[in-house]
Amino acid sequence: MLKKILNLIFFFCYTLVFAQETVIIPKFLFNPMDSITKQSFNKSLESFFFELTKGKVNENLLTPKRKKLTSSQLQKLVDYEIRKDSLALKYKDKKLINIYPLSDKNKYFISISYNYQKPNSETILLYIVNLIATKDNDKFTFSIPLDYLTRYWKTQTFGNITYHFRNFINTDRAKIFNKKNSEIANKLGVLPEKFDFYMTENFQEISELLGYGYSLFSNGKYRDGYGVDSKTIFAIMNNEDFSHDIFHYYSGKINKRSNRNWITEEGFAYLWGNAYYTDKKGEMITHKRLVVELKKYLSKNPSISLYKLFKSNKKIFTNIAPESSVRSTISGVIAKEIEIKKGNKAILKLINAGRKNKLENYLKTINQLIGINKENFNVRVKKLIEKY
Numbered sequence: 001m002l003k004k005i006l007n008l009i010f011f012f013c014y015t016l017v018f019a020q021e022t023v024i025i026p027k028f029l030f031n032p033m034d035s036i037t038k039q040s041f042n043k044s045l046e047s048f049f050f051e052l053t054k055g056k057v058n059e060n061l062l063t064p065k066r067k068k069l070t071s072s073q074l075q076k077l078v079d080y081e082i083r084k085d086s087l088a089l090k091y092k093d094k095k096l097i098n099i100y101p102l103s104d105k106n107k108y109f110i111s112i113s114y115n116y117q118k119p120n121s122e123t124i125l126l127y128i129v130n131l132i133a134t135k136d137n138d139k140f141t142f143s144i145p146l147d148y149l150t151r152y153w154k155t156q157t158f159g160n161i162t163y164h165f166r167n168f169i170n171t172d173r174a175k176i177f178n179k180k181n182s183e184i185a186n187k188l189g190v191l192p193e194k195f196d197f198y199m200t201e202n203f204q205e206i207s208e209l210l211g212y213g214y215s216l217f218s219n220g221k222y223r224d225g226y227g228v229d230s231k232t233i234f235a236i237m238n239n240e241d242f243s244h245d246i247f248h249y250y251s252g253k254i255n256k257r258s259n260r261n262w263i264t265e266e267g268f269a270y271l272w273g274n275a276y277y278t279d280k281k282g283e284m285i286t287h288k289r290l291v292v293e294l295k296k297y298l299s300k301n302p303s304i305s306l307y308k309l310f311k312s313n314k315k316i317f318t319n320i321a322p323e324s325s326v327r328s329t330i331s332g333v334i335a336k337e338i339e340i341k342k343g344n345k346a347i348l349k350l351i352n353a354g355r356k357n358k359l360e361n362y363l364k365t366i367n368q369l370i371g372i373n374k375e376n377f378n379v380r381v382k383k384l385i386e387k388y
Contacts, residue, residue, distance in 0.1 A: 022050040023112060024095040031099055033108075041108075041133065044140035049094055049112070053081045063134050063143035068230040070144045073210050077129070080114070091117055093126070099133075102148065106135040109145065111213065128213035144211040150198065160192050163240065165199035173240035173284075180243040184272050188250045189344070197233045197242065200225070206234040223277060223323065236276065241284045243273030251351060261353035263362045267331025268351070271339075275328070277321040285321055290329040291388045293317055298385070306330070307377040311359065331362075333384050338369055 023045055031038055044061060051058045055078055057071045098111040114127040131142045153164045159178035163169050177197075185192040200206045202222040207215060210226070225236030228249040233242050247269040251260065269276070275285040297316050298304065309316075310330050317324035338346050346369050354361035367373040372380045 021092065022046055022053060022094060024092055026095065026097075029096060029099070032101055037135065040135070040138055041140050044142075045096070045110075045133070048142060052077050055082055061139070061141050063132070063141040066143045066146060069146070069210075069232055070142070072229050073144055073212075076212075077114075077127070080126070087118070088116060091115075097128070102132070107148075108133045109148070124216065125214065126216045130208075130211050130213045144209070146198075146209045146211075149209055153198075160194045161197050162195070163197045163199060169199065170240050177241045177243055177246075180241070180273065181246055184243065184247050185250050187272065187344070187347075188254060190250055190253050193231065195228065195231050195233050197240070198235065199238055199240070200235045201238050209234070225276075236284075237278045237282060239278050239282060239284055241274060244269045244276040245273075247273045255348070255351055258355055259352040260355055261351060261358050261362055261365075262355070263327065263331050263358050264335065264350045264353060264365075266325065266328035267333075267335040268347070270325075270328045271332035271335050275321065275324045277323045279320050285324060287329065287332045288388075289320070290317060290324060291333060291385060293320065294326065294329055295385060298382070305378055306381050307374060310377070310381075330381060330385075333388055334366055334370075334372065334381065336388070337384055338366070342369055 025042065025045075031041075033041060048058055048061045052074065057074050057078065059067070059071070062070050093115050095113050095115070096110065097113045099108055101108050110131050110133050112127075112129045112131070113125065114129065115123050116126050117123045130145050132145050132148055133140045133142055150164055153166055156163050156165070156169055156174075158171070158174045160181055161174065161178045163174055181195070182192040198206075198209065200209070203218065203224045203226070204222055206224075206226045207213075207218060212218075223237060225234050225242060225245070227233035227242065228245060233245075236242065248265060251265060251268075270287045270290070275287065275290060277285065279285055294316070298306075310327050313325055313327040315322060315324075316326050317329075335347075335350070338350060350362075350365050350369065353365040363373060
């Protein structure tokens with residue numbers, strides 16, 4: 001008798017919770033499922049998104065193959081739910097706007113819209129989230145559409161890196177990146193790892209593959225890559241070399257985030273990897289190339305203070321890539337000197353100089369290691385640049 005009462009209470013509570021309809025399913029939306037399958041889908045969909053609103057990704061409703069990467073991408077929606085103000089909490093913002101079957105009869109492509117509406121104002125589209133819903137006995141599981149959208153792509157492996165691409169891959173670049181992957185890992189004293197690398201044209205294509213058909217927060221963004229996330233990399237403007245962020249990835253394996261000094265991190269990422277962004281011809285920008293450009297800039301501006309240039313991080317490489325950093329270029333020059341003169345222990349000390357008050361901590365540490373400080377910065381660093 002007690003068991004029956006408890007079941008009735010659970011059923012009542014469950015019905016009450018989901019009567020709130022976390023995800024609106026319009027009556028006019030065509031769903032090709034039979035009635036029993038539709039009921040199972042609606043229940044799973046509602047449960048899944050209800051838990052997102054409570055700050056949790058339900059691991060039991062994630063498709064196993066892409067579990068980690070899907071969970072990582074859904075964290076954006078969890079963060080959005082956590083940030084909601086009182087007005088947003090009252091508004092039913094999620095709606096199922098599309099669903100259709102795939103060639104695998106147990107899989108469906110679904111689209112969910114997120115909207116926001118201020119009182120007496122127009123509705124703002126925040127996200128369109130695309131997922132693959134897979135029937136799993138009496139429930140559905142969900143995954144990003146990466147595998148479905150790249151199902152006809154080719155693959156080729158170079159050492160530890162498996163590339164996924166449509167038609168063509170630059171084998172020279174791929175070999176360089178595989179080599180850098182091992183070199184950077186070895187320098188930091190960790191084992192090189194294996195990665196899946198997707199050749200993507202721009203950041204908007206990456207977003208599509210990761211399930212975001214649209215995002216208000218990244219609309220128009222196109223120059224970036226993405227990764228390393230769950231052993232997966234997405235190319236920067238279709239370039240095979242991702243060594244800048246590979247340095248950050250391996251550094252994060254051995255150094256605490258709270259300690260990592262990002263002036264140092266970027267300097268070594270430029271020196272051992274590249275400047276992250278591609279030039280106008282689609283080539284990765286090497287640290288050596290930026291140092292050459294810096295020399296030209298200094299010869300044209302002989303009265304400029306190197307320290308002030310370093311501190312302000314003025315944009316001077318606009319003819320190559322506007323995002324390139326003169327501070328990171330100079331930091332890379334100093335990093336090279338420390339690597340040569342002091343070795344691995346000094347490198348790790350500089351990386352761990354401190355996340356807060358990063359400039360002050362950086363200057364304090366390079367002074368301890370090789371005697372460069374505010375007072376002699378212009379003279380000492382200029383000599384390093386000249387002999388680079």
